[in-house]
Amino acid sequence: MSSSYAPHVGGVEEHVRQVARELQEAGCAVEVWSVDRGTGPVVRDVEGVTVRYLPTPLPSGSVGGIGRFLRALPGAWRHWTAARASFRPELLHVHCFGPNGAYALAMHRRFRLPLVVTSHGETVADDHAVFQRSAVLRTALRRALAAASAVTAPSAFVIDELRADYGLEGGDVVPNGVELGLVGDPAGSPFGGRYLLAVGRLGRVKGFDLLVAAMDGVDLDPDVRLVVVGDGPERERLEALAADRGLGDRVEFAGRLQPADVADAMAGAIAVVVPSRMEAFGIVALEAWRSGAPLVMTNRGGAPGFVRDGADAILVDPLDSEALRGAIERVARDGALRARLVAAGRERVPEFTWARVARAYLDRYDAVLPARVGGAGTEAAA
Structure with missing residues (x-):
């Protein structure tokens, strides 16, 4: 029911x-x-x-x-x-x-x-x-x-x-x-170049506005952009927020994708970012682990109960813009950290x-x- x-x-x-x-x-x-x-x-x-x-x-x-x-x-x-x-x-x-x-x-x-x-x-x-x-x-x-x-x-x-x-x-x-078979292939990603990925229903609780705001002033190479996959009632407001912040060329709203395309997009991402104001669990975290994507995850809600901060993800408070920005920068810059997060995530995901x-x-x-x-x-x- x-x-x-x-x-x-x-x-x-x-x-x-x-x-x-x-x-x-x-x-x-x-x-x-x-x-x-x-x-x-x-x-x-x-x-x-x-x-x-x-x-x-x-x-x-x-x-x-x-x-x-x-x-x-x-x-x-x-x-x-x-x-x-x-x-x-x-x-x-x-x-x-x-x-x-x-x-x-x-x-x-x-x-x-x-x-x-x-x-x-x-x-x-x-x-x-x-x-x-x-x-x-x-x-x-x-x-x-x-x-x-x-x-x-x-x-x-x-x-x-x-x-x-x-x-x-x-x-x-x-x-x-999570379905373990949808591993994802970076070569099949619908997005080119270097990008951070966020996936979910575009509602207020999911915190995509916090992530867009964090992209304003993030200290990364200018070719690194944010791709937001999903649809929902907040989409127009998020697009307006990105435009108002002058992020039109750095934030892309891709709409809804099929699960296999999402898996490929995750496999090709620098990191998957989950900025929810509150997250009971977060299936997206499992999907990121499955696809071999480094994970930056909200610490608000249930994630600290199954995510190990610094081991298989970086936990961060998305309401703290500086902390969120810093977590993104840290993962994007540190290839060795990304490799450790990916390896740990792939080891954990068969549990789920x-x-x-x-x-x-x-x-x-x-x-x-x-x-x-x-x-x-x-x-x-x-």
């Missing part, structure tokens, strides 16, 4: 896509139930997985908003109960708690379905600060965490935040994964496979449904 799914792209969508595939290969019957974000309440086959896009109206604080919710709720609930009747899941696994989580909690209560919750840092790393604005979601999350048979997150940072702010007791870390992620989830399903999942050797629905 995902807050978002294809055709939308992002860390959560990738995580759920890969886990669904691995669970199917492990013999589980799997469907993805996702929030309808414009598709309408439809059912589609996406890469061999049945995906149901379901309506998730929630009440707002206004009288009109409550009225609209009450009118929409009966129809929405019919779609959810129809999904349950069609697939008959034995377990519900929420990824990235939002309206999907509120409806999962309702399904748990109505049909006594075991509930697993995986937070991806949505309570602290959301551009729209929905948890700060929505008492409904805050309450639903607290109740879902209390009701869940298992709670996981990709980093201890997220688990600690759930404990401190939402009353979680327990909780486990299940790291993100999607098969391991799925196996960790199956272990938790085993504890909830011991007679049906994984070790029992029978088909499961999740």
